[in-house]
Amino acid sequence: xxxxxxxxxxxxxxxxxxxxxxxxxxxxxxxxxxxxxxxxxxxxxxxxxxxxxxxxxxxxxxxxxxxxxxxxxxxxxxxxxxxxxxxxxxxxxxxxxxxxxxxxxxxxxxxxxxxxxxxxxxxxxxxxxxxxxxxxxxxxxxxxxxxxxxxxxxxxxxxxxxxxxxxxxxxxxxxxxxxxxxxxxxxxxxxxxxxxxxxxxxxxxxxxxxxxxxxxxxxxxxxxxxxxxxxxxxxxxxxxxxxxxxxxxxxxxxxxxxxxxxxxxxxxxxxxxxxxxxxxxxxxxxxxxxxxxxxxxxxxxxxxxxxxxxxxxxxxxxxxxxxxxxxxxxxxxxxxxxxxxxxxxxxxxxxxxxxxxxxxxxxxxxxxxxxxxxxxxxxxxxxxxxxxxxxxxxxxxxxxxxxxxxxxxxxxxxxxx
Amino acid sequence: xxxxxxxxxxxxxxxxxxxxxxxxxxxxxxxxxxxxxxxxxxxxxxxxxxxxxxxxxxxxxxxxxxxxxxxxxxxxxxxxxxxxxxxxxxxxxxxxxxxxxxxxxxxxxxxxxxxxxxxxxxxxxxxxxxxxxxxxxxxxxxxxxxxxxxxxxxxxxxxxxxxxxxxxxxxxxxxxxxxxxxxxxxxxxxxxxxxxxxxxxxxxxxxxxxxxxxxxxxxxxxxxxxxxxxxxxxxxxxxxxxxxxxxxxxxxxxxxxxxxxxxxxxxxxxxxxxxxxxxxxxxxxxxxxxxxxxxxxxxxxxxxxxxxxxxxxxxxxxxxxxxxxxxxxxxxxxxxxxxxxxxxxxxxxxxxxxxxxxxxxxxxxxxxxxxxxxxxxxxxxxxxxxxxxxxx
Numbered sequence: 001x002x003x004x005x006x007x008x009x010x011x012x013x014x015x016x017x018x019x020x021x022x023x024x025x026x027x028x029x030x031x032x033x034x035x036x037x038x039x040x041x042x043x044x045x046x047x048x049x050x051x052x053x054x055x056x057x058x059x060x061x062x063x064x065x066x067x068x069x070x071x072x073x074x075x076x077x078x079x080x081x082x083x084x085x086x087x088x089x090x091x092x093x094x095x096x097x098x099x100x101x102x103x104x105x106x107x108x109x110x111x112x113x114x115x116x117x118x119x120x121x122x123x124x125x126x127x128x129x130x131x132x133x134x135x136x137x138x139x140x141x142x143x144x145x146x147x148x149x150x151x152x153x154x155x156x157x158x159x160x161x162x163x164x165x166x167x168x169x170x171x172x173x174x175x176x177x178x179x180x181x182x183x184x185x186x187x188x189x190x191x192x193x194x195x196x197x198x199x200x201x202x203x204x205x206x207x208x209x210x211x212x213x214x215x216x217x218x219x220x221x222x223x224x225x226x227x228x229x230x231x232x233x234x235x236x237x238x239x240x241x242x243x244x245x246x247x248x249x250x251x252x253x254x255x256x257x258x259x260x261x262x263x264x265x266x267x268x269x270x271x272x273x274x275x276x277x278x279x280x281x282x283x284x285x286x287x288x289x290x291x292x293x294x295x296x297x298x299x300x301x302x303x304x305x306x307x308x309x310x311x312x313x314x315x316x317x318x319x320x321x322x323x324x325x326x327x328x329x330x331x332x333x334x335x336x337x338x339x340x341x342x343x344x345x346x347x348x349x350x351x352x353x354x355x356x357x358x359x360x361x362x363x364x365x366x367x368x369x370x371x372x373x374x375x376x377x378x379x380x381x382x383x384x385x386x387x388x389x390x391x392x393x394x395x396x397x398x399x400x401x402x403x404x405x406x407x408x409x410x411x412x413x414x415x416x417x
Numbered sequence: 418x419x420x421x422x423x424x425x426x427x428x429x430x431x432x433x434x435x436x437x438x439x440x441x442x443x444x445x446x447x448x449x450x451x452x453x454x455x456x457x458x459x460x461x462x463x464x465x466x467x468x469x470x471x472x473x474x475x476x477x478x479x480x481x482x483x484x485x486x487x488x489x490x491x492x493x494x495x496x497x498x499x500x501x502x503x504x505x506x507x508x509x510x511x512x513x514x515x516x517x518x519x520x521x522x523x524x525x526x527x528x529x530x531x532x533x534x535x536x537x538x539x540x541x542x543x544x545x546x547x548x549x550x551x552x553x554x555x556x557x558x559x560x561x562x563x564x565x566x567x568x569x570x571x572x573x574x575x576x577x578x579x580x581x582x583x584x585x586x587x588x589x590x591x592x593x594x595x596x597x598x599x600x601x602x603x604x605x606x607x608x609x610x611x612x613x614x615x616x617x618x619x620x621x622x623x624x625x626x627x628x629x630x631x632x633x634x635x636x637x638x639x640x641x642x643x644x645x646x647x648x649x650x651x652x653x654x655x656x657x658x659x660x661x662x663x664x665x666x667x668x669x670x671x672x673x674x675x676x677x678x679x680x681x682x683x684x685x686x687x688x689x690x691x692x693x694x695x696x697x698x699x700x701x702x703x704x705x706x707x708x709x710x711x712x713x714x715x716x717x718x719x720x721x722x723x724x725x726x727x728x729x730x731x732x733x734x735x736x737x738x739x740x741x742x743x744x745x746x747x748x749x750x751x752x753x754x755x756x757x758x759x760x761x762x763x764x765x766x767x768x769x770x771x772x773x774x775x776x777x778x779x780x781x782x783x784x785x786x787x788x789x790x791x792x793x794x795x796x797x798x799x800x801x802x803x804x805x806x807x808x809x
Contacts, residue, residue, distance in 0.1 A: 026691070027691060027695060027772075027775070028772070029687075029688070029691070073786075074785070074786075075710070075713070075714070075785050075786070075789075075790070076786075076790060077641070077644050077714065077789065077790055077793050078640050078641050078793070079641075080641055080714070080717050080718075082713060144713075148704045151703060151704055152703075152704060155698070155703060158742070162746070162750055165681070165683055165684075165749075165750045165751070166681060166684075166751065166752050166753070167751075167752075168679050168751045168752060171679060171746050171750040171751050174746070175739075175742060175743060175746055178738070178739060178742050179739055182735040182736075182738055182739055183735075185735060186731055186732050186735045189716070189731045190727075190728050190731055193716055193717075193720050193724065193727045193728065193731065194724065196717065196720055197720050197724050197727075198724075391609070392609070392612060392613050395606075395609050395610050395612075395613050396613040398610070399610050399613055399614055402551065402554065403554065405551065406551055406554030406555055406558070407554075407558070409551075409555060410554075410555050410558040410559060
């Protein structure tokens with residue numbers, strides 16, 4: 001009844017149109033009623049789940065895994081063409097279904113929060129942008145299409161971190177997150193370039209791909225952005241840093257094992273970085289007082305476990321773990337805002353919290369020092385900030401020097417006239 | 418139509434739009450810059466291009482601002498003149514090339530390797546590239562934003578590169594490397610300095626020059642990178658018109674000259690905020706825009722030549738995104754500094770112009786098959802659309 005290729009085209013097109021319509025309404029200043037926006041958000045999210053469930057079922061039943069097809073060419077000049085190539089594989093379609101379901105849950109969860117909120121159009125537009133980006137990443141058949149999705153998800157994430165525009169901390173953190181995201185984008189674009197140049201299985205392309213995914217997955221040394229990114233609405237934090245966006249790096253590696261699996265040194269490096277991030281996230285996360293930051297570190301630790309599994313070559317286990325982790329973290333993030341009430345209403349949880357807070361003081365000097373280092377995040381953030389500010393200060397000196405010379409010159413020129 | 422004619426046409430249209438947006442634009446010096454910028458692209462040879470450059474620089478540096486009375490007369494005259502030139506040249510391009518042939522001084526200029534070094538210097542000066550970028554600071558202090566956009570968004574450096582034939586092997590390998598390196602150094606320097614410049618317009622100008630350096634670097638590639646020039650130049654011209662239009666308005670109303678701390682202008686200027694976000698994202702190569710199209714072709718073109726150059730260009734493109742977000746966040750986000758909470762409305766004329774530019778840009782960026790492939794398949798719209806010259 002359904003042709004898989006047409007269904008994929010329809011899914012991509014419907015996501016694109018959702019983004020286009022929502023974006024146009026904001027751009028042209030079309031004020032839609034509150035109920036219309038909320039209904040639109042729910043309808044599109046549900047229909048996308050339905051379409052993706054049908055696609056998954058068809059692939060499962062008909063054995064369409066591994067099928068690659070072109071949905072046309074975007075550009076064809078001087079022998080170079082950028083094709084809209086899509087591929088169906090188990091990790092991609094599974095994550096596609098999973099992410100759309102999580103986005104539906106988050107849309108439903110956030111409906112009451114956005115009643116009488118003027119930012120609702122913006123919120124649902126950015127969620128639809130995330131949905132489009134994830135769809136491209138999950139179905140892409142080449143790295144070019146993958147890169148488009150990769151950039152769009154990064155953009156959506158930055159917009160949601162700075163959702164509360166009036167909050168200077170949110171704005172500052174969105175800027176920090178953007179810097180790390182762009183590093184990830186550079187890695188992905190460069191990997192695409194190398195794969196075009198040297199073929200897909202080249203150590204440089206593999207290293208750049210892993211570099212890009214590490215930045216997006218907040219693994220060391222790119223970890224500091226994640227706890228800062230939970231500034232946005234809780235629902236968006238659940239979507240980005242609990243369920244969907246944080247796993248994009250892993251799903252990229254799961255979908256393209258042919259690029260990195262044969263580079264043994266890279267796998268060892270991935271394993272070491274994953275282990276280091278796990279230790280880092282667990283120890284720093286335990287020292288954080290607020291629920292959302294604590295959960296952000298927990299997400300980081302979960303993803304670092306996935307990297308360890310990937311480095312060991314356990315791809316199937318990693319996929320199952322990813323799906324369970326995404327659901328579990330989404331649930332935790334969504335419950336985060338009612339945590340206090342939970343503790344009050346649940347006697348078991350209340351006792352546990354009481355025991356935690358009434359612990360004996362730490363007597364060992366080494367443990368105290370370790371705790372202080374954990375509170376400071378092992379100075380990873382501080383070192384990076386200091387390094388960046390040194391570079392910027394150098395440029396600031398040059399710029400000020402230039403500005404003083406030019407103002408002197410323009411003053412003299414005006415004087416002569 | 419050749420590549421030069423496309424850029425000349427776009428420059429002429431841009432001049433007319435800038436005239437509508439910048440109330441201080443049309444002065445005698447401004448008309449000289451506008452006409453010079455258009456003529457520079459239409460010039461069939463290096464001699465005429467030099468005359469056009471003289472028009473631009475005389476207008477930029479020496480003519481004082483005239484009184485308001487002259488505005489209507491001179492503005493209309495210059496706009497008509499610019500339009501007439503474009504139409505005439507488009508219709509009679511072959512005759513026109515023949516008429517000006519005696520002015521062609523390229524052969525003897527390129528005869529000796531040593532003559533080319535001053536020409537390289539000239540390209541760096543007119544393009545405002547390091548170490549001659551100080552000229553931009555000087556002009557910024559004395560001219561309106563419209564003058565500067567007409568002067569630099571017409572990319573006089575690229576026009577000279579095309580007229581002299583630097584992109585077609587007129588330079589030795591070492592000279593090409595020097596010029597290319599200057600473009601990359603400048604792109605990197607301006608993108609980083611945009612994050613530390615405290616003046617709003619100055620920061621956007623820094624990003625503008627970082628982007629234009631990437632475009633100039635594209636001229637030193639192959640046929641594919643030359644194909645990237647048209648979308649990138651169009652994007653640079655039209656995005657800069659909107660961005661500087663918005664910024665000048667904000668500076669005029671709010672006095673937002675400095676980027677120290679957050680200003681939170683999104684609350685008071687929602688329309689300007691919308692246009693700034695969309696245009697700046699499209700300008701720095703977010704999927705869907707003309708720059709993304711141009712950069713995609715550019716990276717793949719350079720990939721055929723050198724992997725290292727491609728990686729550097731990718732990194733520079735990303736730096737520009739960071740720099741522009743820095744400007745955006747300081748200008749529009751954060752707590753509002755002013756007690757004034759009333760929303761300011763953009764004039765209808767401005768809104769219509771901005772909306773048309775964004776919609777056209779998006780259509781062109783999303784559907785390159787409709788225009789770019791057709792133009793390129795006709796074989797004329799790459800940078801060396803003119804008759805081939807003999808390389809020395």
